[in-house]
Amino acid sequence: MNIYTLHREQFLPVTLQEAWEFFSTPMNLEKITPGDMAFEVITNLEGQSIYKGMLIEYRVTPLFGIRMKWVTKIGDVVPLKKFVDTQLKGPYALWEHTHTFTEKDGGVLMHDDVRYGLPMGILGTIAHTIVVKKKLENIFDYRAEVLRKFFK
Numbered sequence: 001m002n003i004y005t006l007h008r009e010q011f012l013p014v015t016l017q018e019a020w021e022f023f024s025t026p027m028n029l030e031k032i033t034p035g036d037m038a039f040e041v042i043t044n045l046e047g048q049s050i051y052k053g054m055l056i057e058y059r060v061t062p063l064f065g066i067r068m069k070w071v072t073k074i075g076d077v078v079p080l081k082k083f084v085d086t087q088l089k090g091p092y093a094l095w096e097h098t099h100t101f102t103e104k105d106g107g108v109l110m111h112d113d114v115r116y117g118l119p120m121g122i123l124g125t126i127a128h129t130i131v132v133k134k135k136l137e138n139i140f141d142y143r144a145e146v147l148r149k150f151f152k
Contacts, residue, residue: 019108
């Protein structure tokens with residue numbers, strides 16, 4: 001399996017506490033995911049913040065209108081600094097997303113580092129080249145735009 005990476009960073013003109021509260025609330029994921037993915041958190045987590053070991057179940061339509069379940073587990077959590085979510089079940093053979101937050105210039109520099117791999121061997125490699133890489137870039141572009149508007 002080929003392992004791919006995606007790195008993004010974005011400056012948010014908010015306090016570290018505000019950034020952490022937003023991103024550590026799983027229900028906010030729906031707000032920053034493109035509508036065409038029909039992203040829905042199905043685990044009842046209303047009012048909860050992430051914690052190590054938290055399991056989150058979603059329904060998502062990642063490609064070609066195919067609806068599927070996605071389950072992630074929150075791993076490493078360092079409050080106000082970082083957390084990691086890892087896919088347990090879903091479209092990827094590997095998905096590890098590290099979210100890092102650093103105070104900088106009166107705001108927060110947020111880093112997203114994703115390590116991912118696709119199933120199906122050579123077919124997964126071809127799918128990555130043709131569709132998946134661009135789809136992930138579009139998702140994170142959308143997210144950055146929403147966050148720019150949300151955290152003016």
